[in-house]
Amino acid sequence: MSVNSGPTKMMASEAFVEQLVAEGVTMVPGIVGSAFMDALDLFPAAGIRFLPVAHEQNAAHLADGYARVTGRPTAVVAQNGPGITNFVTAVAAAYWAHTPMVVVTPSAGSAGVGLGGFQETEQLPVFSKITKWQVQVNRPDRMAELTRRAFYLAKAENGPVQIDIPRDYFYGENEYDVYPSADVARGPGDAGQLAEAARLLAGARSPVIVAGGGVVAAGGSQEVADLAELLTAPVANSYLHNDSFPASHPLAVGPLGYQGSKAAMRLLSEADVVLALGCRLNPFGTLPQHGLDYWPQQAKIIQIDADHRTLGLTKKIHLGVCADAKASATELVRLLRADNDARQQDTARLGRIEQEKQSWESELAEWSSKSGEPISPRRALSRIRDVLPGNAIVSTDIGNICSVSNSYLHFEQTRSFLAAMTFGNCGYAYPTALGAKLAAPDRPVLAYVGDGAWGMSLTEVMTAVREDIPAVAVVWNNKQWGAEKKNQVDYYSDRYVGTNLYNPDFAEVAKAMGANGISVAGEDDIQPAITEAIDSGRPTVVQIHVDSQELGAPFRRDALKYPVRYLDKYAHLNAKQ
Numbered sequence: 129m130s131v132n133s134g135p136t137k138m139m140a141s142e143a144f145v146e147q148l149v150a151e152g153v154t155m156v157p158g159i160v161g162s163a164f165m166d167a168l169d170l171f172p173a174a175g176i177r178f179l180p181v182a183h184e185q186n187a188a189h190l191a192d193g194y195a196r197v198t199g200r201p202t203a204v205v206a207q208n209g210p211g212i213t214n215f216v217t218a219v220a221a222a223y224w225a226h227t228p229m230v231v232v233t234p235s236a237g238s239a240g241v242g243l244g245g246f247q248e249t250e251q252l253p254v255f256s257k258i259t260k261w262q263v264q265v266n267r268p269d270r271m272a273e274l275t276r277r278a279f280y281l282a283k284a285e286n287g288p289v290q291i292d293i294p295r296d297y298f299y300g301e302n303e304y305d306v307y308p309s310a311d312v313a314r315g316p317g318d319a320g321q322l323a324e325a326a327r328l329l330a331g332a333r334s335p336v337i338v339a340g341g342g343v344v345a346a347g348g349s350q351e352v353a354d355l356a357e358l359l360t361a362p363v364a365n366s367y368l369h370n371d372s373f374p375a376s377h378p379l380a381v382g383p384l385g386y387q388g389s390k391a392a393m394r395l396l397s398e399a400d401v402v403l404a405l406g407c408r409l410n411p412f413g414t415l416p417q418h419g420l421d422y423w424p425q426q427a428k429i430i431q432i433d434a435d436h437r438t439l440g441l442t443k444k445i446h447l448g449v450c451a452d453a454k455a456s457a458t459e460l461v462r463l464l465r466a467d468n469d470a471r472q473q474d475t476a477r478l479g480r481i482e483q484e485k486q487s488w489e490s491e492l493a494e495w496s497s498k499s500g501e502p503i504s505p506r507r508a509l510s511r512i513r514d515v516l517p518g519n520a521i522v523s524t525d526i527g528n529i530c531s532v533s534n535s536y537l538h539f540e541q542t543r544s545f546l547a548a549m550t551f552g553n554c555g556y557a558y559p560t561a562l563g564a565k566l567a568a569p570d571r572p573v574l575a576y577v578g579d580g581a582w583g584m585s586l587t588e589v590m591t592a593v594r595e596d597i598p599a600v601a602v603v604w605n606n607k608q609w610g611a612e613k614k615n616q617v618d619y620y621s622d623r624y625v626g627t628n629l630y631n632p633d634f635a636e637v638a639k640a641m642g643a644n645g646i647s648v649a650g651e652d653d654i655q656p657a658i659t660e661a662i663d664s665g666r667p668t669v670v671q672i673h674v675d676s677q678e679l680g681a682p683f684r685r686d687a688l689k690y691p692v693r694y695l696d697k698y699a700h701l702n703a704k705q
Contacts, residue, residue, distance in 0.1 A: 135303040140268040141167040143304035145174050147275040150308045153202055155179055157187040161207025163234035163295040179595055182587035184211050186559035188218030192227045193563025197543050201228035201282040208234045209247030219288050220258040221551040226341055228282040231290045238294040251292050260285035264292040269302040280309035314434055316459035317451030325430045325447055326463035332401035335359050339373045340366035342406020342434055344542045348454025349373055354461045360474035362481050364392035367413025368547040375538035381485060385413035387534040387680060391488040393422035404431045406453030408438035410550050432456045492535055502675040503651050505529045509536040515655040520572045521564050525557035527578035528610030532680040555584030558601050562592055565599040572662045574600045579631050580609040592667035593642040600661040601669045603634050606676040614679040619688055638669035648672045
């Protein structure tokens, strides 16, 4: 059928699949299950690629990566019960990454609900706090309507939504009206608020712009650049949104948050007006770092975000504007250009910005200068940075070295950096990279993964080989859970419980799965290995053996205290303070 053809007689499973087609869905990751097999049988004829994975969590991560690169939601599906509960971690990650995604959860048959049958569980409560909207199809004849609503709200709310479908409701014949869901267009915001924002920015002595994920989602980096140039304002990336502003721009000062840029932090600390654009100012991304408590307590904060719930949530703000980041930046530029009193380019401030950037680059280069074997993680990160293609997409896992990479990852275009965001789950980077590669097959895609997290996702190498997805996994092998081991070094007197790992040769494991496997032990082999992996056009695992002694600052210093023991049997464990 063609969309917008009016009510048409069909099976409920056909209505579901036709609505996916109407939404532009061409790929659905998941694991096969009898609960949705009648719809699955129709996928090939409908032009939808079902992409089977090794674990359902990774299916949702794959959908996350696909949506974050395309800007459009896809669906993810699995067998009812345990297949669906395996989605939870990845859906939570997508929720905090503001990723549009339709989580299809086939459930127990309607006649057997509450009887404790095979693979039965209540599937709505477990997702209630990590989705933007939930619905259970309550009648088969509402299949197309509610599927369409799910896609609309995923786009409108910028996050995952859940549609729960009793498995028997895929069957049955009805009249269905199939047509695409609406797209939401957001404007620049209230005219009076924007006029006030323009006035504050024009009168600021040291304005700073913090560009967040909303800039990426709106495709507004050029508009932010226009605004920054009018104000001679440095632009910092919000935490884990290093692709929100082109790194080569003279006003780009790098990311905030853990292992971020000292230049960004020092300049932000001097601000009298901060424009947080497309940014929720998440608490973890504004914590002190490098010994710098950089958030300006006396500055006037202008926060602009498409989600009204984030305005003023984490920081006291002077002005909150609910708006699209790109549209609001465009309007602010217009207002400032119309104001005859708008400032001219401040050459002294440009010099100050460049001085801070050079100082930070020199310090980072010094930190990265350790050569020899075993390879310094910082040295390896800097060597890879220098050989990455300009259009590369990088996903990062959670963990010590992956988090330190925040200092080294620079991008020129949006939709290039995918991280687990504040949910911070391990096993994120590689399946997300697979989704990103499917979304952008002409761009090189690399996943940075620690050896601990790699144990959670390496099975998807089989998926990459079977489905011909030539993403590259860079596995940092230091035989430990490095982030937590650093806590044991600093707070628990080098008592290691559960942090040491005994790994196989991950390059050989990759080869056994049918992928390329490259093992790197010397610094001079890093760049050739990365180039070979990208150029091969095949799924590749690059294992880099790195120094286990070099660890970054504790990742959760805000949540740790030096231990005190009172019981005699534990008294000798008191850590030195």
